[in-house]
Amino acid sequence: MRVVRSILASPAARRPPIYLTRLAVTRPCGRSHSSSLAVEPGFGQNLEHLFKQPSTPSNNTPDQNPSEDDLLTPLRQYQKLIDTGVLRGDDHQTRIIQKLQDLHDKLLHYDPPHIPRPSHNTSLVSRIFSRDPPVPTSPPASAPKGLYLYGDVGTGKTMLMDLFFQTLPPSLKRKRRVHFHAFMIDVHKRIHAAKIAMGFNGGDPIIPVARDLATEASILCFDEFQVTDIADAMILRRLLESLLNYGVVCVITSNRHPDDLYKNGIQRSSFIPAIELLKSQFEVTDLDSGTDYRRIPRALSHVYYHPLTPEHDREINKIFLSLASQDPIDPPIRGRKLTTWGRQLVVPESTSKIAKFNFQDLCGQPLSAADYIKVTETFGTVFLLNVPKMGLDKKDLARRFITFIDACYESKTKLFVTSDVPVFKVFSDDPNESRPQHLSDHLRSVMDDLGLSNDIVGTSSMFTGEEEIFAFARACSRLVQMGSKEWADTAGRF
Structure with a gap:
C-alpha cells in the first residue's frame, strides 16, 4: 500500500x-x-x-466556500x-x-x-x-x-x-x-x-x-x-x-x-x-484486476421460499400480515392502482409501503421497465409469489422477471419470494429435454465466475445471446444478494 x-x-x-x-x-x-x-x-x-460534506465553520460567512x-x-x-x-x-x-x-x-x-x-x-x-x-x-x-x-x-x-x-x-x-x-x-x-x-x-x-x-x-x-x-x-x-x-x-x-x-x-x-x-x-x-480474492461466505436470510407448498404459503402470508399491520392507520387494501405512462397497474394487496403480487401480476402481462421502476419507487418491500421455473417457452416472462429484479436492486427494495425451484434453477429447462451441446467460452467464464456449474447452465436454452448471458448473470447475483442477511437487515422502507 x-x-x-x-x-x-x-x-x-x-x-x-x-x-x-x-x-x-x-x-x-x-x-x-x-x-x-x-x-x-x-x-x-x-x-x-x-x-x-463537512459543514462550514461558524466563523465563516455563509458565502464562503470551504478550501x-x-x-x-x-x-x-x-x-x-x-x-x-x-x-x-x-x-x-x-x-x-x-x-x-x-x-x-x-x-x-x-x-x-x-x-x-x-x-x-x-x-x-x-x-x-x-x-x-x-x-x-x-x-x-x-x-x-x-x-x-x-x-x-x-x-x-x-x-x-x-x-x-x-x-x-x-x-x-x-x-x-x-x-x-x-x-x-x-x-x-x-x-x-x-x-x-x-x-x-x-x-x-x-x-x-x-x-x-x-x-x-x-x-x-x-x-x-x-x-x-x-x-x-x-x-x-x-x-x-x-x-x-x-x-x-x-x-x-x-x-x-x-x-x-x-x-x-x-x-x-x-x-x-x-x-x-x-x-x-x-x-x-x-475494472478486472485478475486478483483471485477469497470468496466470503454470507449468512442468508429466509426471504426466498421454495418449493411451493402450503407451509411456505402460510409462512409468507404470516410475514406479510405482520409487516403490513405495523401501522394501524395504513392497513392493507386491495386493488390499489399505480399509473405509469397513462396506463394503470393494479396491485392485488398493499399498504402504502408494502405490496404483494403474484408472479403473473407482474411478469405475466406486457409490462415495461417503467412499470417496475414505479413499483419499486412506491413500495419499499415487495412480496412476489409463485415464481415458476422458466425455460425457452417462458422467455418473455424471464426477461420481465430480470428487469423487475434489476429495479428492486437499484432501489434497495426488500424482496420476499416464493418459488417452484431454488434461485439457481429459476432459468432452467426440463433436464429430461435436449440441451445445447456447446457453450461459448465467454458463457463458461461468466457462469464459472458466478459459481454455477456447467450442468445447471447446460440445462437451459435461455442463453442464446451475449446480452442474455449478462442479464442472467446479473439477475442471479442480485437475487442471492437480496437474500443475504445484510440486505434483509438494511433494505426496505417500512
Whole structure:
C-alpha cells in the first residue's frame, strides 16, 4: 500500500474520510467475490449521512466556500476504508481510485458553460430579427474527458459510482446519478414531447432534449450502461455527442468494453460512431484486476421460499400480515392502482409501503421497465409469489422477471419470494429435454465466475445471446444478494 500512502502524503490529498454505501455483489453459491473491490462481511448500506460534506465553520460567512483541503475526495476515503478493514486494497484498486481522484481534481476547477435557452417569442418582428442560440459542434476546451468503467458482474462498478458521485465538489450543483434503464425511459419521454412541440414542421428532437438534460445536470453518472434495443442504439450516438458538446461530463459503468456494446444487434453499423465517440471522448478503464480474492461466505436470510407448498404459503402470508399491520392507520387494501405512462397497474394487496403480487401480476402481462421502476419507487418491500421455473417457452416472462429484479436492486427494495425451484434453477429447462451441446467460452467464464456449474447452465436454452448471458448473470447475483442477511437487515422502507 506504499502507492496509496505516498499519494496521500501530498497536501492535495489531506482531506477527511467518508464511507462507501455498497456491498460487494454476492454470488449464487452464497459467497461474495469482487475482483476489483472486496468488501468485508457485515458492512452495512445505510451510511449515506457519512457522505455529507463537512459543514462550514461558524466563523465563516455563509458565502464562503470551504478550501480544497476540506473537501471530500475519492482517494482519501478509499484509504480510510482500507484502514478500517472495510476494503482490502491492492495496487490495481489504487490505480482505479486514482482515476476517479484525477477527474475529481479537474472538476474542482471546471466551470460548465452557460446554456442559453431558445427564444419562444411568437411575434412576427421578433421571429424575423432574433436567432436561436447556435448549437455547439464540439465539447468546450475546458471540459475534462469522462470515465468509462467496465467489468464483469461483481467488480464493484456501482460502488465506485457511488463513491465518485457522493464526493463530487459541492460547487457543482447540477449533477445527476441514474441507472441507465431509467435514463433511457426519461429520454424517450422527452423525445416524444419534443416531437409534439415541433408539430407538423418537424425538426430534430435530439438537440432540445440534450440541451434540457445539460441544463439540468453538468455531471451525469450512468450506472449499468448497456445497449439492447435498436431504438436506443439509434438515439445514443447523437445524444451523447450533443451532451458532450454542451459541456456535460459523463461517468459511465458497464459490463462491456465499448467495442462489445450492441454486439450482433440489428443495424449495428449505425451504432459504430457511438462506440468511436466513447473511445475518443472517455478514458476507458477495465475494472478486472485478475486478483483471485477469497470468496466470503454470507449468512442468508429466509426471504426466498421454495418449493411451493402450503407451509411456505402460510409462512409468507404470516410475514406479510405482520409487516403490513405495523401501522394501524395504513392497513392493507386491495386493488390499489399505480399509473405509469397513462396506463394503470393494479396491485392485488398493499399498504402504502408494502405490496404483494403474484408472479403473473407482474411478469405475466406486457409490462415495461417503467412499470417496475414505479413499483419499486412506491413500495419499499415487495412480496412476489409463485415464481415458476422458466425455460425457452417462458422467455418473455424471464426477461420481465430480470428487469423487475434489476429495479428492486437499484432501489434497495426488500424482496420476499416464493418459488417452484431454488434461485439457481429459476432459468432452467426440463433436464429430461435436449440441451445445447456447446457453450461459448465467454458463457463458461461468466457462469464459472458466478459459481454455477456447467450442468445447471447446460440445462437451459435461455442463453442464446451475449446480452442474455449478462442479464442472467446479473439477475442471479442480485437475487442471492437480496437474500443475504445484510440486505434483509438494511433494505426496505417500512
